[in-house]
Amino acid sequence: MLAFIARRRAPLQLLPAFALTAGVFAAAMLLLFSYSAFTFRGGQLTEEVSFLAWQKFFTDPFYFGVVTKTLQLALEVTAAALLIGYPTAYALTKVRSAKFLVAAYIIIFSPLLVSLVVRVYGWLLLLSDNGVINQALLAIGVIAAPIRLIYNETGVVIALVHILLPFMVFPILSVLLQFDHALREAASDLGANRLQTFLRVVLPMSLPGVVAGCQIVFTLAISAFVTPELLGGGKVQVLSRAIWFNVVDVNWPLAAVEAIVLLALALAALALFDLAARSLRAMRPTGSPRPRRDSPGGFIDAFLRIVLFAVLAFVLSPLVFVVINSFNGSAFNSFPPQGFSMQWYQFVLGYAQFREGMVNSLIIASASTLVAVAAGMLAALALTRGGIRGRGILNAFFLSPLVMPRVAIGIAVFILLIRLRVLGTTGSLVLVHAMLSLPFALVLLTASLVNVNRTLEEASMDLGAGPLRTFWSVTLPQIRAGLVVAAVFAFITSFDETEASIFLVRPSNTTLPIQMFLYLEQYQNPTLAALSTLLIAATIILVVVALRFVRGAELARLVARR
């Protein structure tokens, strides 16, 4: 009956999310794509229809090189994230202390909670020629001259793995937790037998999680722009960078072609991973593992513990150095700090633009979170229960804003909004941010709803509660965790959005990250480190409050689902 009701309402429930994705994202992208048929000649965009942009992209070996570099970088990042993420997830399954587990989850999650500028700054402090790592290595005499860790691909991979690691760890973790018990038994097996158990049982069974993790990391890695540009010293030529250049040069035909190619690559990668996932599912061993019971393997446990602590240190370090630098006495972001000073904090609090930006960001982030979570909830209900056809396609459609570089979204939405004459309105920013947050909200809420015990809803209806009352009294309490995490994700997505918004704001509604960007154009002192430290503190408070509603295991399960 419930399913029957849901089925009748499913199209209606999909409408808000569909309107958001189609009306903002798809319409804007199609508008941008239509520019691929126009002509850019002699520094001028003309409306003359031609396929010169297509021709150039597909005949010039340079662009082939750009595509290759994009794929290569994304593969490197995915491989590195897997190499680090798998043992981390495995080690997390062996953590006994609930408090430590929650702390570890938050730490692994933390890069997503901290703004882009902050992360990049942390890495520059750590990895530069006279950064912390080189100073330490020089001091202990391992190296004679600084090794180059930034302004090359090494720095880019490090920083991208840092930010994308949670997307690898949590899907794997969720699969590992599904056969938690068997795993523990397997882990208590010793020596070669233990390795065999791992290779033959645990690894094959966790492959779906591995595939899911690789899928997300890969698609996010191929569309990254700011991180590769800043840490790569402008030398790592990926597609999103080419798009940026063409957008700024008003060579929109070529930018459109590049955006289409990037979208096609992302979709092809998604499809390939899906194919892999499907064939792996077919290969999955039946029957549960039957390992020998034995005394715990101290050596491997110790190794896993070291891996876990190393990863946590890796994830935290850039943020820690940002915090330290915020008290730097020097106006330059030098390290080690020269003296202690609170002046940057005073400056942050006294700088009107930050205050205005903060207010705008809070308004826009709150409103867009509300829109994204509400639309996401309705769509998730329809997708999990509506019995609608083409769910896979709809899902891919709703997730598509994730794979498009923000700069391409920014220019496309800019063109759309300017045509609708609503550019720069707060309402338009709210809708754009909601559109960007929707994929996260949808994925998290869908995962929660799938786990909802449907019999409880039937019980509620049987006891006389109508569909709305049932949703409120029975369904909602069950997905509270998912709702909280979805809201946090949506809020952070909006609060940190820079690359697309820079095209869309007006002075009256400039958001905090854009104020930070503009600040960076004028001053380069540790003020931003101080601001970031304040934001980190606020984030920790937000997360701690949010976690009062969510248990660690729930969090892992939620984050892990796509």
Place this chain on the structure above:
Amino acid sequence: MADQGKSLERIYQRGVSRREFLRRSAALGISSAAALSFLAACDPGGTSVASPSTVGGGKPAGADGPVKLSFFVYVGANQGVVPREVVAEYTKANPNVTIELYEGTNAETYPKMVAARKTTPDQPIVNFGFVNADANAKGDVDDLWESLDPANVPTLSNVLDNFKRKDNKGIAWGMVGIGLMYNTDNVKAAPTSWLDFWDPRFKGRLALSNGNHYLSGLVTTTRANGGKESDPAAIDKTIKLMSDKAKEGQIRLFFLSNDQVKQPMIRGEVWLSGWFNSSVDIWANQEKGPFGYAAPKEGQIAFTLYHHVVKGSTPAQKYHAEKIINMMNDKKWLSRYCNLTHSIPVAKDIELDKALADQEAFKTKNIEGAIQLDWPTIASKNAEWNERFNKEVVAFVK
């Protein structure tokens, strides 16, 4: 989806009206009516209906009614001070006028201005404001600039002769010099020539701007070797040289923003780049950073700065914008602005603080002897050069 695309294309090509677009959008299911009314309800209303602009002085109709203006100003140290003071004074005298300050950089705002010009010509993103040499030239190509009415902008006559604009399309008010910025901790003998970029002593220590080729070394090297940026053969030669140097490891990094060159210069990762004298002056003399500025023997580049009114503004908007621009170029305000931002004025008899006036870059000979680049060529070639630069130089950096 394919149909949607086609319709959008048609709409684009025919330039249908807003109502028509909304109707079609709704019909296509692109946007729900609710979403649109939500958007429309939040319209900032900073713009108005198009009508042909009038030239010839006097107050146009509507100038005494409510007028909203968007004023583009630079984001940067002290850049916003004088515009805010001028706006405050002007709106006090003209309470019917409201002015929104739009802070940003030309690099990031210019594409938006072009987009607005190409899509909604009657609704510019900003009505007037600061424009640098590069955007000024691009705007000429894209037909962005109004001619200023000398009746409303009498300060036009005060501009130094070789900075005057044809047809009064904008007013030049100042310039900054582009020269050599170097790290004083590591570079003991100051660089002297644009060709020092390729000196082996800066191997692996050179930072080049990407995206702006008056800064990237492409134009300066060509000039220093006796060529001209309008000569494709000379440009080819320079690109070949840069490509070879890239392979040898001369270039450490490419940057797009202030910050991306300042930080590594402080840390000593890069020692040399081309940059603006005004920024280097503030970083070195106010922040006491390890920065040095050298005017190359071939001459520093004159990076002229303008005030423009953007096409598409209503006659009333244009009128008030011109009045404000005139205030900005008034001797009192211009000297205050230049003193605060360490800019070099290009108008007659502007008083400067002694510390500034004594600097090399502010000397008349350096102002008048500065290299005047062929900005129209640079504007029309920038995209092509970007592509070639990325393809033939950046791609080969070790």
Place this chain on the structure above:
Amino acid sequence: MSADAARASDVIELREVTRSFGDVVAVDHVSLGIRQGEFFALLGPSGCGKTTTLRIMAGFERPSGGDIYLRGRRVNDVPPYRRETNLVFQQLALFPHMDVYDNVAFGLRVKRRPAADIAGSVRRVLQLVDLAGYERRRMHELSGGQQQRVAIARALVNEPAVLLLDEPLGALDLKLRLQMQRELKAMQRRSGTTFVYVTHDQGEALAMADRVAVMQLGKIAQLGAPEHIYSRPATRFVAHFIGDTNIIPVTVRDRGADGAAILDANGVRFAATDADMRPGEMRHISLRPEKIRIAAAHAARPDGHGGTVTDVTFLGPLTRYEVSVAEGLRLVVQTQTDSEEHFRKDDRVSLSWPPSAAVVLKD
């Protein structure tokens, strides 16, 4: 039965109710009436359509055909939350985020009853299910049997016209299950509520129900009191499903003067009463193992059939023999372990049974 009005004595009536899922017909033209105050069991193996029938009564499934009446009102289109039925779910479906009191009070709160009334009703029903004092317990703090009782209380408190129970004891261990069977029956008597109880366990159905409907492949195979269904099964399926039995294919040879029929099973001849059959007809009979008397061959009765013991199974109080009576005819016999003679494999024995023990089946 009148076709245009529901029978006044029936709380629930199903008329030709059909429910199909795609090509699969889960419930196939089922008609039945359930009387006020009775304990009614729907019995059958998994997949027979009993749970679907129950869910149709609860309102979670709409009939694809036919009609369902609740207290004389057609309720095909009435959603579960507007029906005077309550369901005790197989998985109990207790709300984990609420305590015992809130779980039980849920239905009354939804109906916006005054708080004082709710408190009184909850107290009474918790006493009925023997859970007074457990109001503030959380679900995970209760034992399986206690959770079971909360589920029943949560449904009963609404004073439903019919209480529907979907294999509610399935998850309990044997001992607890037997205890709960007794308690359920007692609760039903005390509350006077009509119970419809779905189970695949014939023992459960026979022990508790006033009437039983045995379902097979979406249809009702037989409906009646437990004793009747046990002693007079209508079909091979029912005979097999309810208890242990010998199903013997027979041919009708003759009809005796007393109306009894003389049957032949592979040359073994015996009589059966209540036989509406013509000579020459082929039928099946059901012969319960405990109805067969077993004796040593030397002590054979005149109507005895000689045979050889082929297998002996000791079942505690009972002993089970398999006896080969003729070529292709092997009968299972069950005796009290302590009261009878004991036989071993290959012993020659004689089997006999009264004509009334041989129940002739419809199929």
